Amino acid sequence: MDLDTVRTFVAAADAGQFQEAAAELAVTQQAVSKRIAALERTLGVRLFTRTPRGAELTIDGQAFLPHARELLRVAERAVASVGTGRRPLRVDVIASRGAATGLMRGFHRAHPDIDLDVVMLFDIETAVAALRSGTIDASFRAVAAPGRPLPGEIESVRVLDEPLQLLTGPGHALAGARSVPLARLAGHRIWMPGIVPGTEWAAYYDDLIAEFGLTIEATGPNFGSDALLDTVADTPALATFMGEHTSLVWPAGLGLRRIPVTDPTPVYPHSLLWHRDNPHPALALLRDHLATATAGHDAAGTWRPGWVLPR
Template sequence: MDLETVRTFVAVADAGRFQEAAAELAVTQQAVSKRIAALERTLGVRLFTRTARGAELTIDGQAFLTHARELTRVAERAVGSVRSGRRPLRVDVIASRGAATGLMRGFHRAHPETELDVVMLFDIETAVAAIRSGAIDASFRAVSVPGRPLPEDVESVRVLDEPLQLLTGPAHALAGARSVTVAQLAGHRIWMPGIVPGTEWAAYYDDLVAEFGLTIEATGPNFGSDALLDTIADTPALATFMGGQTRLVWPSGHGLRRIPVTSPTPVYPHSLLWHRDSPHPALSSLRAHLADSATAGHGAADTWTPGWALPR
């Protein structure tokens, strides 16, 4: 099967018009028509019906589209198997100041010869799609969220359990505590304006609330970590959760307190995701580095993670 005809079919299906697909592929509309006709002859079915609105997929075209996309992805990975070493290792992290970024900094110090391209995608669906398409080589995520198992061609391994800490201002009722138990947090307002429904971190905190009867508020716009720290510092009734390895700097006058949470300690389970056929030569080095050195807090006793989290 001619891969160019398959790519052309996908382009027309996505664009909905032969003319727009031709512009995207930088060929003539006549060339697009000929490629589609050749593919239809090969398959023995009609793939499109021309209408006033453009080109609509037939039932056979709809059935073929999923397989056509996979064919193009396989072709891209085949090309990448001999070319990927020419570009940096591209890794997705959730936030620039989070634990995953710290793990990547450690890898860079251990392997300065490896070029890195660190990106920040929004949620696990976006990250998995980017892994499968070859847009990125790996991602740090919490998996697997209920109802959203990983595709068979995406592999994962849990690399770090990050303990949560309570962050309060100086006038908060718990500000003087050296540690707090989860039970002591019941009745306190924990403000986290960055939780987006449907994301893996929303699933994590939903389960935390359900398990221990906590009150987490995600109201209000998310103006970033600086605005969050300002509000926590000035509002005695509010506290927030943060990862124990999250790097934050605030003005000395804020008087903020980072307080360990115990009995049990909620930990956020970071996993590394990658495509099982990923050709990038540096990916194996990253995985080996994480297996050797990125285990701080991993498997500690008296900790809590959601039941859906990837096993250790």
């Protein structure tokens, strides 16, 4: 149904005359008549009866009028929902407990007036496709894995180099250490069932293993972080890596230890991705916030894969 004809019908019903409706809509009286006639053909009923005083609604016109008003209200709400600055900024954070979620919470505290829609997409291909289609406005990723360059229209900027920590149970040989040199982890079993082949974090840990001779096991089903913590706490032979900004809470009885890794400190590079033609005004605010709220990159004494994009 043509909304222009519906809008013309409402204007004529309110004015009671086609001539006044034409003046309100800034069209000719003939155009009003043609639109009303087209709407009547669509509906299969007469909407107006011509009288010496102007145009009066028929019974069918009276029945249609409240619905016509609602159609116009719905159309106005639909337009407003995607108007500049009106639609929520939709950002992919991959997982609820990771560093990206913390960054977005900080942005929300700094800009509580901006509506946010946080989503979690698993792999980078899905995230890039969503950016290209406009389904999301931004995504946090580690880019770019070897052989997988970003499309030309996708922009990125490094926003956080997150140090990795070693997480152990109370019975682990390194549980009492205040920090652990990375080379000292060779020979220790590091269990990370969340590593999925083909993901950007799998590429990251593949390079870490190759450069420092580590043993990282991704065997067994991934039952989530709670099960991982329980297993590490109960198994002295196992440890795992965890980002410094990963938000986890565990019972005091588990006795888990988070130990800084040094010489060098492996850092996981978080970047923000967006489509270069995305006009959402809050996207620029998010980039500015991240530029001022996060630490510097490529600090001395840190390690990241060689394929990580520069700042």
